[in-house]
Amino acid sequence: xxxxxxxxxxxxxxxxxxxxxxxxxxxxxxxxxxxxxxxxxxxxxxxxxxxxxxxxxxxxxxxxxxxxxxxxxxxxxxxxxxxxxxxxxxxxxxxxxxxxxxxxxxxxxxxxxxxxxxxxxxxxxxxxxxxxxxxxxxxxxxxxxxxxxxxxxxxxxxxxxxxxxxxxxxxxxxxxxxxxxxxxxxxxxxxxxxxxxxxxxxxxxxxxxxxxxxxxxxxxxxxxxxxxxxxxxxxxxxxxxxxxxxxxxxxxxxxxxxxxxxxxxxxxxxxxxxxxxxxxxxxxxxxxxxxxxxxxxxxxxxxxxxxxxxxxxxxxxxxxxxxxxxxxxxxxxxxxxxxxxxxxxxxxxxxxxxxxxxxxxxxxxxxxxxxxxxxxxxxxxxxxxxxxxxxxxxxxxxxxxxxxxxxxxxxxxxxxxxxxxxxxxxxxxxxxxxxxxxxxxxxxxxxxxxxxxxxxxxxxxxxxxxxxxxxxxxxxxxxxxxxxxxxxxxxxxxxxxxxxxxxxxxxxxxxxxxx
Amino acid sequence: xxxxxxxxxxxxxxxxxxxxxxxxxxxxxxxxxxxxxxxxxxxxxxxxxxxxxxxxxxxxxxxxxxxxxxxxxxxxxxxxxxxxxxxxxxxxxxxxxxxxxxxxxxxxxxxxxxxxxxxxxxxxxxxxxxxxxxxxxxxxxxxxxxxxxxxxxxxxxxxxxxxxxxxxxxxxxxxxxxxxxxxxxxxxxxxxxxxxxxxxxxxxxxxxxxxxxxxxxxxxxxxxxxxxxxxxxxxxxxxxxxxxxxxxxxxxxxxxxxxxxxxxxxxxxxxxxxxxxxxxxxxxxxxxxxxxxxxxxxxxxxxxxxxxxxxxxxxxxxxxxxxxxxxxxxxxxxxxxxxxxxxxxxxxxxxxxxxxx
Numbered sequence: 001x002x003x004x005x006x007x008x009x010x011x012x013x014x015x016x017x018x019x020x021x022x023x024x025x026x027x028x029x030x031x032x033x034x035x036x037x038x039x040x041x042x043x044x045x046x047x048x049x050x051x052x053x054x055x056x057x058x059x060x061x062x063x064x065x066x067x068x069x070x071x072x073x074x075x076x077x078x079x080x081x082x083x084x085x086x087x088x089x090x091x092x093x094x095x096x097x098x099x100x101x102x103x104x105x106x107x108x109x110x111x112x113x114x115x116x117x118x119x120x121x122x123x124x125x126x127x128x129x130x131x132x133x134x135x136x137x138x139x140x141x142x143x144x145x146x147x148x149x150x151x152x153x154x155x156x157x158x159x160x161x162x163x164x165x166x167x168x169x170x171x172x173x174x175x176x177x178x179x180x181x182x183x184x185x186x187x188x189x190x191x192x193x194x195x196x197x198x199x200x201x202x203x204x205x206x207x208x209x210x211x212x213x214x215x216x217x218x219x220x221x222x223x224x225x226x227x228x229x230x231x232x233x234x235x236x237x238x239x240x241x242x243x244x245x246x247x248x249x250x251x252x253x254x255x256x257x258x259x260x261x262x263x264x265x266x267x268x269x270x271x272x273x274x275x276x277x278x279x280x281x282x283x284x285x286x287x288x289x290x291x292x293x294x295x296x297x298x299x300x301x302x303x304x305x306x307x308x309x310x311x312x313x314x315x316x317x318x319x320x321x322x323x324x325x326x327x328x329x330x331x332x333x334x335x336x337x338x339x340x341x342x343x344x345x346x347x348x349x350x351x352x353x354x355x356x357x358x359x360x361x362x363x364x365x366x367x368x369x370x371x372x373x374x375x376x377x378x379x380x381x382x383x384x385x386x387x388x389x390x391x392x393x394x395x396x397x398x399x400x401x402x403x404x405x406x407x408x409x410x411x412x413x414x415x416x417x418x419x420x421x422x423x424x425x426x427x428x429x430x431x432x433x434x435x436x437x438x439x440x441x442x443x444x445x446x447x448x449x450x451x452x453x454x455x456x457x458x459x460x461x462x463x464x465x466x467x468x469x470x471x472x473x474x475x476x477x478x479x480x481x482x483x484x485x486x487x488x489x490x491x492x493x494x495x496x497x498x499x500x501x502x503x504x505x506x507x508x509x510x511x512x513x514x515x
Numbered sequence: 516x517x518x519x520x521x522x523x524x525x526x527x528x529x530x531x532x533x534x535x536x537x538x539x540x541x542x543x544x545x546x547x548x549x550x551x552x553x554x555x556x557x558x559x560x561x562x563x564x565x566x567x568x569x570x571x572x573x574x575x576x577x578x579x580x581x582x583x584x585x586x587x588x589x590x591x592x593x594x595x596x597x598x599x600x601x602x603x604x605x606x607x608x609x610x611x612x613x614x615x616x617x618x619x620x621x622x623x624x625x626x627x628x629x630x631x632x633x634x635x636x637x638x639x640x641x642x643x644x645x646x647x648x649x650x651x652x653x654x655x656x657x658x659x660x661x662x663x664x665x666x667x668x669x670x671x672x673x674x675x676x677x678x679x680x681x682x683x684x685x686x687x688x689x690x691x692x693x694x695x696x697x698x699x700x701x702x703x704x705x706x707x708x709x710x711x712x713x714x715x716x717x718x719x720x721x722x723x724x725x726x727x728x729x730x731x732x733x734x735x736x737x738x739x740x741x742x743x744x745x746x747x748x749x750x751x752x753x754x755x756x757x758x759x760x761x762x763x764x765x766x767x768x769x770x771x772x773x774x775x776x777x778x779x780x781x782x783x784x785x786x787x788x789x790x791x792x793x794x795x796x797x798x799x800x801x802x803x804x805x806x807x808x809x810x811x812x813x814x815x816x817x818x819x820x821x822x823x824x825x826x827x828x829x830x831x832x833x834x835x836x837x838x839x840x841x842x843x844x845x846x847x848x849x850x851x852x853x854x855x856x857x858x859x860x861x862x863x864x865x866x867x868x869x870x871x872x
Contacts, residue, residue, distance in 0.1 A: 314752050346754060356747035366739060367754040376736040454866035 093166030342430030474476030591769030604666030606797025612774020615643025646775015
């Protein structure tokens with residue numbers, strides 16, 4: 001099609017249009033006759049709960065998945081997208097939520113590797129510098145990726161995408177790994193891109209952000225389009241209602257008196273990173289009282305994994321007295337011993353860490369409870385006890401599943417998370433350490449989980465929540481500390497602090513002053 | 516148009532059962548083609564391979580004798596592979612087990628022997644196999660060396676050690692310079708189940724071990740621990756299980772069973788050490804373990820099947836002049852098809868039509 005006619009059309013014709021796009025995975029219809037139209041220069045939000053079908057849709061638009069039915073139109077003409085290369089050639093670029101960068105290589109090398117038409121490295125570095133300064137995305141081409149912060153890594157991904165000169169840029173949950181300040185920088189970049197007539201398809205579940213940034217929104221629920229609207233004309237609550245299909249409440253804070261005695265105490269704990277470019281812990285100290293919820297905020301990859309491993313006993317501390325639980329020095333004890341002392345733990349990764357994907361729920365109950373729950377007296381597994389426990393978790397936490405005892409991977413993310421959290425809370429622990437309790441979980445399940453955490457604390461347990469979701473921490477914690485580069489700030493009462501203060505700490509403001 | 520593999524959401528039990536049967540069928544078809552290419556009548560060859568060994572008492576006894584070491588070794592390997600520990604060196608552990616037990620028989624030959632000797636030989640065989648298997652375990656857990664390479668290379672060490680012993684220090688002085696030890700005395704020989712038969716006490720002992728192993732795998736915390744370490748190592752760490760300890764345990768266990776199989780073969784069937792005392796039991800057992808779905812009872816069924824191919828191979832060699840290597844080729848084909856069919860368990864094939872341009 002001659003470019004002149006395209007330009008004439010572009011006033012009314014959408015840049016990209018999906019017509020009745022359908023994709024099935026076995027019995028599940030992930031996308032059911034989706035209609036979507038994105039105009040040039042538009043910031044278009046794609047909203048939906050986890051599992052609503054957002055990822056499937058954009059994967060089809062980027063050529064990573066093939067539709068079973070339906071059509072994609074590019075500037076009004078039918079377009080074939082057999083693979084991402086074809087999508088890029090058309091003018092579609094995508095920035096993924098999870099980065100695909102080689103740690104040991106420089107920024108320029110990473111970008112050069114991804115180009116469809118190979119270019120000499122000096123030329124790439126030159127173009128990269130030009131693009132990054134033009135869009136306010138400062139980067140040093142020669143720097144190795146492992147030295148970069150998460151926000152900088154995202155910039156590499158964005159610049160890499162922009163170097164293909166895309167007309168439509170798809171961003172998948174771009175701010176989930178950024179501090180509030182870094183997110184502001186990103187919004188500035190997006191404004192500049194739109195001013196040039198490029199369209200942005202913005203996947204997010206952060207409603208305030210979408211209302212600020214986007215002038216059109218398509219809302220998915222259960223694989224179908226439930227609404228197309230102008231988010232600026234809606235409230236966050238009305239958008240949430242459309243996403244969930246029901247009213248969403250906030251967790252009820254309990255009226256609590258003073259917190260009890262110190263239950264968990266960490267003294268000057270340092271831990272080396274367990275992989276070459278990883279982050280360890282430096283001189284971390286904290287006190288956690290019975291009946292209290294302490295939040296650890298921080299951008300991903302700042303030592304949260306090491307902190308969880310040290311507190312749970314997956315990694316031993318250098319000395320026993322670095323970690324005191326109920327007056328006992330437990331730093332050298334393993335996770336089973338700490339469970340016997342009343343510890344309960346929920347790691348960040350559901351599949352592969354908290355639960356084994358191909359194992360049944362009963363086996364996943366055995367996984368975390370064999371040391372404390374009498375599931376296997378004398379080493380012989382009692383299946384009836386396991387099934388009874390699974391039934392109790394299912395009832396108490398509304399875990400929705402088909403058969404009584406399915407494989408863990410057959411559950412949706414939210415239901416598996418309810419099971420994994422319920423599995424620990426039902427044991428009535430004295431200490432709960434939970435990492436990203438509602439990561440990628442739909443609003444309804446998140447509500448159940450947050451309420452259960454608050455109820456546990458009200459019952460006298462000590463709870464430590466490690467999360468990147470600042471809103472969640474502000475909602476359920478009594479005190480908040482921030483982890484940055486393996487160092488933990490002092491905890492401040494949640495009511496006394498603001499998002500901005502925490503955001504600055506998440507970006508390393510305190511350590512910058514200290515050094 | 517192109518073919519792609521797509522991951523299945525869940526694998527049904529019917530498919531799990533069907534997959535090894537499909538593999539066997541495909542291997543049989545390929546074997547028929549191979550036999551035809553070698554100039555033999557494929558139907559006659561298949562008959563010699565798979566029907567004749569099962570058609571008289573002698574053949575059935577031979578199958579039991581050959582199946583015993585295969586089953587015993589493969590049960591140990593099944594635990595290794597469930598734990599994600601790739602012990603390829605069962606052949607070596609088999610030989611060292613044979614050496615360990617035979618050493619007692621040779622050292623006491625013509626001297627103080629008694630009813631204690633046979634149990635001691637079996638224990639020494641199991642211990643020898645276990646210790647030999649702990650070498651790759653140590654290299655793996657201490658230095659991160661690939662157990663696939665180290666365990667395989669140790670097979671050659673064991674073979675050469677056996678060769679040297681039977682040609683040197685342990686050679687039968689009255690054996691006309693043949694590379695073999697003395698024939699073991701009755702006190703050092705596993706008793707036969709029936710007079711004049713071929714099956715010895717090792718076969719029922721193996722059945723007992725299969726039953727015990729099936730119980731451990733299916734019902735105990737230890738069996739769960741082994742499976743979890745193999746399936747989801749990070750979740751196993753979260754469960755409080757130590758992957759290194761599991762590596763040691765499964766290597767020791769599979770080495771002990773391979774060693775036990777070795778000494779039972781020597782003390783029961785051969786009654787002396789000689790080079791080439793194993794027709795590759797330790798390697799064939801790898802096929803048995805996978806064909807048996809890494810399940811002890813499955814290993815029993817698969818072990819009998821592969822034992823039939825050993826006997827059938829001898830039949831075909833005599834009757835149709837087919838080379839003995841044809842048996843090895845068939846076993847290799849079988850492993851190939853088993854692994855290929857397992858892929859279909861986890862994935863489904865999908866034909867993609869490219870969208871109209």
